Amino acid sequence: xxxxxxxxxxxxxxxxxxxxxxxxxxxxxxxxxxxxxxxxxxxxxxxxxxxxxxxxxxxxxxxxxxxxxxxxxxxxxxxxxxxxxxxxxxxxxxxxxxxxxxxxxxxxxxxxxxxxxxxxxxxxxxxxxxxxxxxxxxxxxxxxxxxxxxxxxxxxxxxxxxxxxxxxxxxxxxxxxxxxxxxxxxxxxxxxxxxxxxxxxxxxxxxxxxxxxxxxxxxxxxxxxxxxxxxxxxxxxxxxxxxxxxxxxxxxxxxxxxxxxxxxxxxxxxxxxxxxxxxxxxxxxxxxxxxxxxxxxxxxxxxxxxxxxxxxxxxxxxxxxxxxxxxxxxxxxxxxxxxxxxxxxxxxxxxxxxxxxxxxxxxxxxxxxxxxxxxxx
Amino acid sequence: xxxxxxxxxxxxxxxxxxxxxxxxxxxxxxxxxxxxxxxxxxxxxxxxxxxxxxxxxxxxxxxxxxxxxxxxxxxxxxxxxxxxxxxxxxxxxxxxxxxxxxxxxxxxxxxxxxxxxxxxxxxxxxxxxxxxxxxxxxxxxxxxxxxxxxxxxxxxxxxxxxxxxxxxxxxxxxxxxxxxxxxxxxxxxxxxxxxxxxxxxxxxxxxxxxxxxxxxxxxxxxxxxxxxxxxxxxxxxxxxxxxxxxxxxxxxxxxxxxxxxxxxxxxxxxxxxxxxxxxxxxxxxxxxxxxxxxxxxxxxxxxxx
Numbered sequence: 045x046x047x048x049x050x051x052x053x054x055x056x057x058x059x060x061x062x063x064x065x066x067x068x069x070x071x072x073x074x075x076x077x078x079x080x081x082x083x084x085x086x087x088x089x090x091x092x093x094x095x096x097x098x099x100x101x102x103x104x105x106x107x108x109x110x111x112x113x114x115x116x117x118x119x120x121x122x123x124x125x126x127x128x129x130x131x132x133x134x135x136x137x138x139x140x141x142x143x144x145x146x147x148x149x150x151x152x153x154x155x156x157x158x159x160x161x162x163x164x165x166x167x168x169x170x171x172x173x174x175x176x177x178x179x180x181x182x183x184x185x186x187x188x189x190x191x192x193x194x195x196x197x198x199x200x201x202x203x204x205x206x207x208x209x210x211x212x213x214x215x216x217x218x219x220x221x222x223x224x225x226x227x228x229x230x231x232x233x234x235x236x237x238x239x240x241x242x243x244x245x246x247x248x249x250x251x252x253x254x255x256x257x258x259x260x261x262x263x264x265x266x267x268x269x270x271x272x273x274x275x276x277x278x279x280x281x282x283x284x285x286x287x288x289x290x291x292x293x294x295x296x297x298x299x300x301x302x303x304x305x306x307x308x309x310x311x312x313x314x315x316x317x318x319x320x321x322x323x324x325x326x327x328x329x330x331x332x333x334x335x336x337x338x339x340x341x342x343x344x345x346x347x348x349x350x351x352x353x354x355x356x357x358x359x360x361x362x363x364x365x366x367x368x369x370x371x372x373x374x375x376x377x378x379x380x381x382x383x384x385x386x387x388x389x390x391x392x393x394x395x396x397x398x399x400x401x402x403x404x405x406x407x408x409x410x411x412x413x414x415x416x417x418x419x420x421x
Numbered sequence: 422x423x424x425x426x427x428x429x430x431x432x433x434x435x436x437x438x439x440x441x442x443x444x445x446x447x448x449x450x451x452x453x454x455x456x457x458x459x460x461x462x463x464x465x466x467x468x469x470x471x472x473x474x475x476x477x478x479x480x481x482x483x484x485x486x487x488x489x490x491x492x493x494x495x496x497x498x499x500x501x502x503x504x505x506x507x508x509x510x511x512x513x514x515x516x517x518x519x520x521x522x523x524x525x526x527x528x529x530x531x532x533x534x535x536x537x538x539x540x541x542x543x544x545x546x547x548x549x550x551x552x553x554x555x556x557x558x559x560x561x562x563x564x565x566x567x568x569x570x571x572x573x574x575x576x577x578x579x580x581x582x583x584x585x586x587x588x589x590x591x592x593x594x595x596x597x598x599x600x601x602x603x604x605x606x607x608x609x610x611x612x613x614x615x616x617x618x619x620x621x622x623x624x625x626x627x628x629x630x631x632x633x634x635x636x637x638x639x640x641x642x643x644x645x646x647x648x649x650x651x652x653x654x655x656x657x658x659x660x661x662x663x664x665x666x667x668x669x670x671x672x673x674x675x676x677x678x679x680x681x682x683x684x685x686x687x688x689x690x691x692x693x694x695x696x697x698x699x700x701x702x703x704x705x706x707x708x709x710x711x712x713x714x715x716x717x718x719x720x721x722x723x724x725x726x
Contacts, residue, residue, distance in 0.1 A: 260507035263471050264524045265496045 070336045074343060081343075085350045085365070093180050094360020099146035100127040100135045107155035109196055113166070113210075116192030117148070122181040135169075139217065140389045141396070142379045145171045145178065145359055158197065163207045169215040173386045175222035177357040186212045218386045226301065229294045230385045231354045234377045236290060237313075238320055239345060241283055245324025246337040248275040249416075254334055268416040272409070275328075276321035283317040303388035309381065312394065315401045316377040322408035323373070329415035348372040353379075376400045424449045424574050424605035425470060427481030427488060432465050432474060439465045440476070441628035447607055447621075449573075452600050454619030455609040458718050462628040463609040464504060467576050470607070471501040484573050497525070500567035504578040506559045510552025514543055514562055517551055518569060525570035533569060541565040541595075557588035564592065568599065575599070577608040581615065593618050613711045624714065626721040636710055643713040646685040648692055650678040652701035665691040670715055681712045 065072060103110055117123045127144060129135050135147040149167040157164045168185060170178035190210040194201055199208055219226045252258040261271065287310070294300040324341070331337035349355055351369035358369060358378075369375045376397045383389035383397075391398075425447035432440040440462040447453050455463050468474040470483050472492035480487075486494045508517045518534045527533040538544040541561055546554070551562060560580060568575065575596075581589045593615065600606055608619065616622050616636060623633040632639050652658065655678055659671045662680055667687025672679045682688035695701050 255510070256503065256505045256507045257509060258507075259473065259503050259505075260501075262473055263496060263499075263501040263503070264521065265493055266524055267493075 068336070070331070070339055074339050077343065078346070081347060085347060089351060089361045089365035089368075090356045091360045091362075094177055094357045095121045096124045097122060097145040097177065097181060097359050098126045098143060099123045099148060100129055100138050100144040101125045102129055102132055102135050102147060102149040104130075104152035105150060105154050109155050109158050109164075109193060110150045112196040113150070113189045113192045114148075116188050117185065120181075120184050120188050122184060123148075137393060139169065139171055140383055140387045141393045142171070142383055146181065158193070161207060163209065163211050164193070165211045165213060167213045167215065169217050171387075172216035172219040172222055173382050174227045174353075174357055175216075175219065175224055177360065178216065179222075182214055185214075186210070225298045226386060227382065229290075229298050229300045230381045231378055233287065233290045233294070233313075234316070234352075234374050234381060235349060235354055237283055237286060237317055238348065238374050240286065241279055241317055241320035242324040242327070242344065243338065243341050244279055244282070245276055245321045246327040246331065246341045247334045248325055249328040250331050250334045250337045253332070268413055272322075272325055272412055272416065276318075276325050279321045279324075280314070280317055283313075283321075287313050287317075300385065302385055304384035305390070308391055308394070309384045312377065312380045312384065312398055312401070315398060315405065316373060316380075319373045319401055319404040319408060322405055322412060326408045326412040326415070329412050348374045351375070373401055373404045376404075422449075422485055423447060423482075424451070425481075425483055425607065427470065427483070428479060430466065430469055430476045430479035430481070432462075432469060433477050438628055440469065443479070443625065443628070443630050445623060445630065445633075447605055449605050450600055450603050451621060452596060452606045452608065452619045454616040454622040455607055455625065456611070456616055456622055456714065457609075457625040458627075460627075461625050463625060464578050466625065467501070467578050467607065467609060470495075471499050471576050472496055473501075497570070498573045500570070500572035500575045502563050502567045502575070502577045502580050504582070506551075506563060508551050508559075508562060508566060511550065513548050513550055514538070514554075515547040517562065518566055521566045521569055527570055537565050537569045556583045557585055560584050560588065560592065564595065568604075573603075573605065575604055575606045575608075577606065579609050579611065581610065581612065589615070613709070613714075616710055622710075624717055626717055629721070631717055631721065632713075640708055640710060640713055643683075643708070643716060645681050645683055645708045645712060645716060646688050647706040647708040647712055648680045648688065649704050649706040650680055650692070650695060650701065651676060651704075652695075652698065658695075658701070662691070667691040669719070670712060672712075672715070679706065679709075679712060681708065681716065683716075 101114060103114075114125060118125060123146060127135075127138055129138070132149065135144075135149070138144045139147055147169040149169070151165065151167070154164055154166070166189065168182065170182055172178055189212060191201060193210050194204055194208060197208075216222065249258070252261060295302065323344075327340045327344070328337050331340055347368070351361065351365055352358070352372050352375040353369065354374065358366065358375065361369065379397045380394045380401070383394050423446045425445055428444040430440050430443040431438065443462070443466055455467070457463050465474060469476050469488070472488075472495050475489065480489065482488060483495050484498050486498075488495070509520070512520065515534055515538065518537055519530050522530045522533045538547050541564065543561060543565060546558065551559065554562065564580065581592055584592070596606055596608070597618075608615070610616060619636070621633065621635055622639060624631045624639065632642065634642065650658065650662070655673060659673065659678055662668050662671045662678070667682050667684055668680055668691050669683060670679065670681040680688065680692065682691070692703050696703050
């Protein structure tokens with residue numbers, strides 16, 4: 045027998061390892077599921093040059109010049125005019141709530157100016173909270189719109205005088221300098237909260253089960269609701285500390301502007317954290333071991349980062365990926381926090397997204413209470 | 422009214438019947454020992470009684486509360502000590518007790534904790550982490566925690582496994598003191614000396630209750646006859662005896678062999694020629710509880726396999 049290396053001993057270890065691997069279904073599933081998920085998400089869903097971005101058209105003059113321009117813009121694939129509104133105020137609301145990324149305004153005297161040979165103007169406002177989203181769309185806009193207008197008038201591009209050229213006024217809203225930290229740092233608040241809150245609570249019950257204390261806890265008069273709240277509420281405190289640290293750092297280190305109401309933000313954060321701890325708790329009612337709980341957390345974590353709009357523009361993803369993205373609380377939280385912090389959105393503007401976060405709380409809590417058994421059956 | 426009154430309990434896990442038609446009555450103030458081999462369904466039966474498991478069949482009352490519908494009321498009045506230490510190892514003794522006191526709504530918490538610590542002699546270690554305690558102290562803590570809310574029924578699942586003889590003796594003294602005050606105790610154990618400390622024992626094997634009664638009753642009802650065989654080369658002798666008809670058990674006890682059978686005449690015949698051998702002495706012995714249990718185990722089929 046060789047003391048340093050024995051082939052048969054290695055075989056013994058390998059066999060044991062494979063048996064254990066096969067027994068742990070969740071781990072086995074993760075080994076196949078994670079690479080597949082990453083491949084699909086990175087391969088199909090993520091697009092750093094987003095197209096078909098939702099836009100609103102504020103058209104005060106319904107003339108053929110405008111129509112030609114709008115259809116030309118849509119043909120670039122960058123714009124998708126989902127909303128045609130009458131007033132600037134309505135458009136403003138759509139942008140603040142994140143429903144549209146662009147607002148294109150064609151003034152009422154547009155056709156008149158074109159016909160009189162005065163230089164026509166259009167205004168394009170872009171939501172620049174995520175600077176990468178708007179850049180491609182803005183850069184194509186000027187030439188495309190201008191050429192469409194000339195074509196409509198029957199003027200060849202080579203003969204166009206400066207006064208024939210369309211003047212495009214671009215407003216980069218909320219983040220005129222295009223500082224990406226403005227977008228990333230509030231998003232990080234959501235991501236960091238999600239990571240720590242879900243992870244910590246996901247082992248809540250599995251730890252009791254693994255250490256054998258669950259049996260004792262169940263034998264004592266504690267109700268499932270009491271146990272659930274007892275497990276998740278302490279982490280609200282932890283979450284509060286994290287929120288204070290991250291918001292402080294956002295202000296002091298990164299100079300992220302803070303326009304909206306602090307109370308509205310904190311309320312949204314509270315709702316979000318509650319949803320997260322309940323999600324973690326739900327995971328811990330499903331997982332049998334702490335290891336499995338952490339794996340499930342990770343399995344949830346990865347797509348939620350990729351599809352929530354934290355790393356890549358949400359609107360740039362294909363529709364199926366956007367639908368998938370809607371199932372993550374992080375997606376909705378990011379909309380709320382960016383709207384409140386960077387755009388100064390008020391409660392009615394973010395009420396819908398906040399409502400969805402509340403819905404998550406109800407669903408998770410209901411599921412967890414249903415899954416939780418008072419007995420060891 | 423009996424503290425425990427259950428009948429026809431059946432519990433299956435998958436296609437395994439772990440508890441099969443168990444009926445049990447325990448009077449108030451009684452200490453009942455619950456015996457049986459590993460995997461015989463003792464823990465499952467106890468868990469059913471404290472509401473941790475719901476039986477597939479059968480009914481009954483614990484402390485007058487319906488087993489199926491009044492689980493929460495049962496939990497309030499029952500103290501259950503799990504087989505494995507199940508308090509928080511990263512909490513101190515006092516913190517663990519305070520946790521339990523609050524769960525049972527005992528007020529004031531501090532006074533209840535102090536009283537319990539004092540009664541069980543844990544006061545000097547109140548600030549020690551439970552995880553750093555030795556087996557005996559852990560067991561004391563577990564007992565303290567489960568009698569703190571002054572339950573009427575104590576369910577103990579192998580409470581003295583891995584505990585030294587002195588600690589076991591103290592533990593049993595405490596159990597008897599509590600029973601004298603009216604507490605009912607159902608305790609599962611593998612130790613014969615502990616079984617003998619119970620007012621009554623119940624023997625369960627592979628889910629089926631085989632015998633119940635006082636130790637003397639159980640030994641008598643088993644109808645076994647025991648002879649002691651002394652002499653040289655007992656090993657060889659034992660092997661020889663096992664082959665003989667009428668001999669059902671041969672077990673070495675110190676310097677002699679316990680030879681057990683259920684048919685006295687057959688056993689006598691089997692041992693007859695031994696008396697003449699050099700140095701061998703055969704005498705009539707007392708059948709011990711252990712002999713009876715070994716017999717039970719040999720007779721019952723193992724449905725776990």
